[in-house]
Amino acid sequence: xxxxxxTDTHFTxxxxxxxxxxxxxxxxxxxxxTDNNINTAIFxxxxxxxxxxxxxxxxxDCYSAFLKLSLQVDTHAIGGNHDNxxxxxxxxxxxxxxxxxxxxxxxxxxxLDGKSFxxxxxxxxxxxxxxxQDYVI
Numbered sequence: 001x002x003x004x005x006x007t008d009t010h011f012t013x014x015x016x017x018x019x020x021x022x023x024x025x026x027x028x029x030x031x032x033x034t035d036n037n038i039n040t041a042i043f044x045x046x047x048x049x050x051x052x053x054x055x056x057x058x059x060x061d062c063y064s065a066f067l068k069l070s071l072q073v074d075t076h077a078i079g080g081n082h083d084n085x086x087x088x089x090x091x092x093x094x095x096x097x098x099x100x101x102x103x104x105x106x107x108x109x110x111x112l113d114g115k116s117f118x119x120x121x122x123x124x125x126x127x128x129x130x131x132x133q134d135y136v137i
Contacts, residue, residue: 001113004033004073007044010082011062013054019061026065030072040112041073045080045122048093067100075101076110079121 006029012018033041047062048054069075083094094103102110104119107129111117117135120126 001040001115002036002038003112004029004038004041005044006041007080008046009043009062009065010046010049011058011065012049013058016057019058023061023065026069030069033073039073041069041075042117043075043077045078046082047077047080047097048082051082051084051093054093063097063100066097070101074112076119077101077103078119079103079105081122084122 009022009025010018011022029041032038043066047066048058050058066075066077077094077097079092079094083092092105094105097103104110105121107118107120107124109116109118115135118129120129
């Protein structure tokens with residue numbers, strides 16, 4: 001089983017150069033997955049830099065990049081601390097992404113290629129959820 005694992009993209013509101021580099025990164029990642037027969041990508045959180053205010057440009061850059069990726073590989077995302085708008089709330093910037101990929105905002109065990117993965121978003125305690133998963137992300 002081959003998986004692309006990446007994290008902390010931190011798409012920004014005011015740095016077009018950073019966001020353009022991230023779009024290039026996504027294109028490179030997609031090409032790498034295609035060239036190497038990789039069918040799964042797991043994003044480990046922190047899609048946006050500013051979790052309290054995300055402008056439409058940053059959201060569009062991020063959403064478009066993940067959409068392009070999810071059209072090529074089975075894509076999973078875990079909520080990170082920058083994705084949780086308010087600590088200990090159910091307000092996540094990744095909620096709209098559920099339309100294009102699997103998004104885990106609460107702990108969940110998922111089977112990928114016969115292996116069990118515990119997807120554990122920011123703010124949850126591993127000891128409360130861990131049992132016999134092959135991998136914890």
